[in-house]
Amino acid sequence: MQPTLNSFKFDLLHTDPHSQARRGRIHTRRGVIETPIFMPVGTQATVKAMLPENLKEVGAQIILANTYHLFLRPGHELVKRLGGLHAFMNWDKPILTDSGGFQVFSLGDLRKITEEGVRFQSHLDGSSHVLTPESSISVQQALGADIIMAFDECIPYPATREYVQDSTDRSSRWAQRCKKAHDCTDGSALFGIVQGGMFPDLRKKSAEELMHIGFDGYAVGGLSVGEEAALMYDMMAQTLPLLPKDRPRYVMGVGTPENLIEGIDRGVDMFDCVMPTRNARNGVLFTSFGKISIKQARYVDDPAPVDPDCDCYVCRHYSRAYLRHLYQSGEILSSVLNTYHNVHYYLKLMEGARQAIASGTFQDYKKDFYRRRQGND
RNA sequence: GGAGGGGUUCCCGAGUGGCCAAAGGGAGCAGACUGUAAAUCUGCCGUCGUAGACUUCGGAGGUUCGAAUCCUCCCCCCUCCA
Numbered sequence A: 001m002q003p004t005l006n007s008f009k010f011d012l013l014h015t016d017p018h019s020q021a022r023r024g025r026i027h028t029r030r031g032v033i034e035t036p037i038f039m040p041v042g043t044q045a046t047v048k049a050m051l052p053e054n055l056k057e058v059g060a061q062i063i064l065a066n067t068y069h070l071f072l073r074p075g076h077e078l079v080k081r082l083g084g085l086h087a088f089m090n091w092d093k094p095i096l097t098d099s100g101g102f103q104v105f106s107l108g109d110l111r112k113i114t115e116e117g118v119r120f121q122s123h124l125d126g127s128s129h130v131l132t133p134e135s136s137i138s139v140q141q142a143l144g145a146d147i148i149m150a151f152d153e154c155i156p157y158p159a160t161r162e163y164v165q166d167s168t169d170r171s172s173r174w175a176q177r178c179k180k181a182h183d184c185t186d187g188s189a190l191f192g193i194v195q196g197g198m199f200p201d202l203r204k205k206s207a208e209e210l211m212h213i214g215f216d217g218y219a220v221g222g223l224s225v226g227e228e229a230a231l232m233y234d235m236m237a238q239t240l241p242l243l244p245k246d247r248p249r250y251v252m253g254v255g256t257p258e259n260l261i262e263g264i265d266r267g268v269d270m271f272d273c274v275m276p277t278r279n280a281r282n283g284v285l286f287t288s289f290g291k292i293s294i295k296q297a298r299y300v301d302d303p304a305p306v307d308p309d310c311d312c313y314v315c316r317h318y319s320r321a322y323l324r325h326l327y328q329s330g331e332i333l334s335s336v337l338n339t340y341h342n343v344h345y346y347l348k349l350m351e352g353a354r355q356a357i358a359s360g361t362f363q364d365y366k367k368d369f370y371r372r373r374q375g376n377d
Numbered sequence B: 001g002g003a004g005g006g007g008u009u010c011c012c013g014a015g016u017g018g019c020c021a022a023a024g025g026g027a028g029c030a031g032a033c034u035g036u037a038a039a040u041c042u043g044c045c046g047u048c049g050u051a052g053a054c055u056u057c058g059g060a061g062g063u064u065c066g067a068a069u070c071c072u073c074c075c076c077c078c079u080c081c082a
Helices: A052-057 A067-072 A076-081 A084-089 A101-106 A133-143 A161-181 A200-213 A229-242 A257-265 A275-281 A313-317 A320-328 A332-358 A362-372
Strands: A009-015 A022-028 A031-035 A037-040 A063-066 A095-098 A111-113 A118-121 A128-131 A147-149 A189-194 A217-220 A249-251 A270-273 A284-287 A290-293
Touching: A009 A332, A022 A332, A031 A037, A037 A063, A037 A332, A063 A067, A067 A076, A067 A095, A067 A128, A067 A133, A076 A084, A076 A133, A084 A095, A095 A133, A101 A111, A128 A133, A133 A147, A133 A161, A161 A189, A161 A200, A189 A200, A200 A217, A200 A229, A217 A229, A229 A257, A257 A270, A257 A332, A257 A362, A275 A284, A275 A332, A284 A332, A313 A332, A320 A332, A332 A362
Parallel strands: A037 A270, A063 A095, A095 A147, A147 A189, A189 A217, A217 A249, A249 A270
Antiparallel strands: A009 A022, A022 A031, A111 A118, A118 A128, A284 A290
């Protein structure tokens, strides 16, 4: 595929009259993304247990991959030699790469932050590596990402105001360096990431600094790091209205189905989360009536599909009893079927939200979402 | 017939006088998981229960303040020799 230059654009199509919910369309060099959208996570150039054609079948429009992991293995230069990430993994729709900023958070003792960047000790072999704003962008461009994320620090929670301020200021300086390092002539887009912890004024300052630099889209990072859901919603509500209406808004790492509905209500266009895929592998399935653990003994001879209201391949062909059996037996197909169902559920939830916003019925959609899962979860 | 080894809580398997309701696995049950160090991790796992009490280590006796552990007999399993 020959990328078109500078093709990135966001169209705001509808706005919900009763909330901040938005229906939009992102144009990328590899096609269109209808928003709000959930992006399945494919850290190591694969959405675990999903064939690319299965992803398309369930409606995936864009997936994630990770700079840190692919930089360590197999290496971005190798991926580039083999035609880039899209060819390498047989996925021709858009890919968004995370910058490694989340690993600054999650790798704990295995990393050290300096003004220059972050020194990581590889979780694979202990070897030492450095990612800087410049090298992160360079790796992401070598991979061929369509949406590139600024290199930031995902701040832990709780954190002192002093720490959050220092870290957020540094992430802003890094964002400036990312913008400078980004070669936009290949048609890739660059997103900035708002930090600021749980301090509204620092969120505001972060957002303003990023807007001053100017990005193709804006992410809100540092959420769902252990804080109460109410606090997370509050931070979304206070941060999102500050961002330009004509750019996509992406809340990183979120979340549960409820988080998605509440996020959309507050104006989020894009989400990603490992939850549907990881929980699938751990035996937890999402349904219209809440989540269920297919491991439970109560399903041992249950002939019903996971979700009677779901029309996915798994629900059309398999019983809860069979899925429980596969899980209990440690069979690979357990991960495959569970992941397929969960990703389908997440993407259908998004599709429904898009339709509802477009037809002005998002509040009904939200009410119905909660009504159906009453007493569960 | 002779010589030797062994029978432990659902399974495998440690434990050879008190710190043993008994290591460690597995199975089972329940839970967690939010920009993936995750097909991972945590808890429970004899009975009732807050402490605590009670019944367990092939069976029956015995020694001892005290036995899964020592002694006697019995039952069963495995290996080798006849």
